[in-house]
Amino acid sequence: MKYLILLISFNLFACPQNLGHRVGGDIGDLEENTLETAKAVKPLENHACFTCWEFDINRAKGGLVVFHDTKYKGKKVKRVHLSKLGAPRLGEFVDGMPALNPVKPLCFDVKEIKESDFTYVLAQAEKVSKKVPVRFLISHKRKSKYGKLMQLISSKGFPIGHY
Numbered sequence: 001m002k003y004l005i006l007l008i009s010f011n012l013f014a015c016p017q018n019l020g021h022r023v024g025g026d027i028g029d030l031e032e033n034t035l036e037t038a039k040a041v042k043p044l045e046n047h048a049c050f051t052c053w054e055f056d057i058n059r060a061k062g063g064l065v066v067f068h069d070t071k072y073k074g075k076k077v078k079r080v081h082l083s084k085l086g087a088p089r090l091g092e093f094v095d096g097m098p099a100l101n102p103v104k105p106l107c108f109d110v111k112e113i114k115e116s117d118f119t120y121v122l123a124q125a126e127k128v129s130k131k132v133p134v135r136f137l138i139s140h141k142r143k144s145k146y147g148k149l150m151q152l153i154s155s156k157g158f159p160i161g162h163y
Helices: 002-013 035-044 090-100 115-129 147-155
Strands: 053-060 063-066 106-112 134-138 160-162
Touching: 035 090, 053 090, 063 090, 063 115, 090 115, 106 115, 115 134, 115 147, 134 147, 147 160
Parallel strands: 053 106, 106 134, 134 160
Antiparallel strands: 053 063
């Protein structure tokens, strides 16, 4: 009985997920992965359930975007022009985050990108890491696809997490 009460109390107070997931886009009706949402969520950054500013990187026609899903209206994001997605370009997003004075790290969640994008993604991470801590996230199912990227990330000293 004592262990059951302990287990129940732990679950009541455990964080369901990172409040910074999709840059706070999981909270209420906020749009995911935008600087506007990051500004709205900034007051929550010191909450125990806020572990990092996580955002997703995908390739669209025309460049890299901060966009969660790998599909848009039934099409793969890589086949949709970035102007139709309404998502910020990776460079614009990364350039805008330091203005919020984030305390928690920026978490680059690599979804679907090309090998030719690796250098650019790392350059963005290096640029912003002078002002904000940076780490990377890569899903277990993408580890084999992004082996070379993971080596490059490690060589630059950035931590990599897997989910």
